[in-house]
Amino acid sequence: MADSGDFDVIIIGAGAAGLMCAATAGQRRRRVLVLDHAAELGEKIRISGGGRCNFTNLETRPERFLSNNPHFCKSALSRYTPQDFISLLARHDIPWHEKTLGQLFCDRSARDIVHMLLKETAAAGVVIRLETRIATVRNLEDGFAVETGNGVYTSEKLVIATGGPSIPKVGASGFGYDIARQFGLKVVPPRPALVPLTFDESMMALIKPLAGVAVDPVVISCNGATFREALLFTHRGLSGPAILQISSFWSEGSALTATLYRC
Ligand SMILES: Cc1cc2nc3c(=O)[nH]c(=O)nc-3n(C[C@H](O)[C@H](O)[C@H](O)COP(=O)(O)OP(=O)(O)OC[C@H]3O[C@@H](n4cnc5c(N)ncnc54)[C@H](O)[C@@H]3O)c2cc1C
Structure with missing residues (x-):
């Protein structure tokens, strides 16, 4: 059945960012509509942190974020702190624990976070309208029109919270980049970060016998950054916290140095 409506804010994307934004705007008495093409909301949250969602870090500081605009993090983090999120979990009776290095995880499941955002x-x-295909986004004189497979919605403000392109099977797409280009915004070329590293066949042949072996700690360095965390040899290359961290600094052709300590 065709649907339509006028809202103060339309948010495209019902992930972590879109749902937090929606709850905050709603609490400020804005009429909010969230649109998503997926059948379930918050799917990336559900798979985050190995299913337990590493929802914040006690050591969160602006200088720990990689950004072309470091000042953005300063203002964002001063207005919403890790303690604010911990207080939100407390209001929803969600149990959590610190794993290591200030990383906080749900005791039960990442689904607790999804349910919390849904309740908020x-x-x-x-x-919230799921399974809604976005056809076009147009500028109006006093706002925006979003044409979907289910109807046309209008709003004064439009928030694009469609996330990054990793893991398309949970709904990820390059929609945000397309919209940015449509509205003439400069897009910084995206590159993978916080990811495992994969090896080519010749390298893999060398380390294959080590697949499944974890080393904790290793000291790993690349392009001026150094981390001391655990490393895991996998059947495709290297993973573990040390590798996820250093992957954000690695670029093709860069040398990566790891010192392995005996456990
Ligand atoms: C395996 C894995 C583990 C992770 N673990 C952690 C962790 O423990 N802690 C942590 O902080 N971060 C973790 N992350 C990163 C974290 O999940 C993301 O940074 C976060 O979910 C991004 O939220 P988002 O709202 O920006 O985007 P997303 O969660 O990707 O949400 C985007 C939403 O937009 C929708 N969408 C996309 N395209 C369209 C379109 N064309 N039309 C309509 N809707 C669209 C999607 O269906 C989705 O619901 C992990 C990521 C992965 C992949």
Whole structure:
């Protein structure tokens, strides 16, 4: 059945960012609509942190973020701190624990975070429409029109919270980049970060016998960055916290140095 409506804010993307934004705008008494093409919301949250969601870090500081605009993190993090998120979990009776190095995980499941965001958006009167294909986004004189497979919605403000392109099977797409280009915004070329490293066949042949072996700690360095964390040899290359961290600094052709300590 065709649907339509006028809202103060339309948010495209019902992930972590879109749902937090929706709840906050709703609490400020804005009429909010969230649109998503996936059948389930918050799917990336559900798989995050190995299913337990590493929801914040006690050591969160602006200088720990990689950005072309370091000042953005300063203002964002001063307005919403890790303690603010911990307090939100407390209000929803969600148990958590510190794993290591200030990393906080859910005791039970990442689904707790998804349910919490769902409750927050419902309490704030947010309307959510899933399985909604976005056809076009147009500028109006006083706002935006979003044409979807289910109908046309209009709003004064439009938030694009469609995330990055990793893991398309949970709904990820390059939609945000397309919209940015449509509206003439410069797009910084995206590159993978916080990812495992894969080896080519010749390298893999050398380390294959080590697949499954974990070393904790290793000291790993690349392009001026150094981390001391655990490393895991996998059947495709290297993984573990040390590798995820250093992957954000590695670029093709760069040397990566790892010192392995005996456990
Ligand atoms: C395996 C894995 C583990 C992770 N673990 C952690 C962790 O423990 N802690 C942590 O902080 N971060 C973790 N991350 C990163 C974290 O999950 C993401 O940074 C976060 O989910 C991004 O939120 P987002 O709202 O920006 O985007 P997303 O969660 O990707 O949400 C985007 C939403 O937009 C929708 N969408 C996309 N394209 C369209 C379109 N064309 N039309 C309509 N809707 C669209 C999607 O369906 C989705 O619901 C992990 C990521 C992965 C892949």
